[in-house]
Amino acid sequence: MPKSKIDPFKFIVWGARGSIPSPGPDTIKYGGNTSCLEVRCGKEIIIFDAGTGIRNLGTKLLKEMPFHATILLSHAHWDHIQGFPFFLPAYMPGNTFDFYGEEQLEVEEVLKRQMISPTFPITLDEMESEFSFYDLKVRGEIKIGEAQIVYDRLNHPGNVTTFRVNYKGKSMVYATDTEHFSCLDPTLLKLAHKTDILIYDAQYTDDEYSGKDGMPRTAWGHSTWNKAVEMAQAAKVKTLILWHHDPYHEDTKIDSIEKQAQKEFKESYAAYEGMEIDLI
């Protein structure tokens, strides 16, 4: 049996869209679900964000019950939490979940507040799995099984946490929802240094960001594929995954962004639902 089957370090994309779900015939290839990334480190199930992609992940995980998973929330904007009320394993007794988010987020309160009348008919307390909530500081590290998670805060309205997973000599960085500065963000540059995979918020093109194409998107909290490439080169990463696709970007637009990025940094790929990468 290949080593990866016994002791995997891999990730699967369940939602790579930014801001709001965008289903339809023009987004079939990359998908319309919002942020959710499943990571497996050995027996550990680690879920980054609970956007609408977590609904389909839940359907898959029903076959592995009872199970334990860790849910790391980058921040609490809708597109990163709104799938959780539809995550079926959380309703099942026997499953256990550890939630982590930056202290100021008050993760438990945030999840409770999105599940109250009149906007939702079931409360968080009515979900029958066992939940534990843990606060993260601005920066630090935690252990999940044998995986080391190093995290820090990046630039986004209300702040956002970025995570690096180190496992068995390989690594990946999940840097969603971050806006670059006039220079490359030194915090991310350090965290992503020589990582195998950098998943980076590449919501806009340079022209969209500056306002040459439509209204300026400066100070909206997101970055561009051009800055993604610059970061990947400067941090000497092996593979760049373009993430948090703009809801107005159709498949053909994302195809073109991926092609342009590959001209600058060969190992660049636009994330799509179902994308699965084995790191070991």
Ligand SMILES: [Zn+2]
């Ligand atoms: Zn977002």
Ligand SMILES: [Zn+2]
């Ligand atoms: Zn956000």
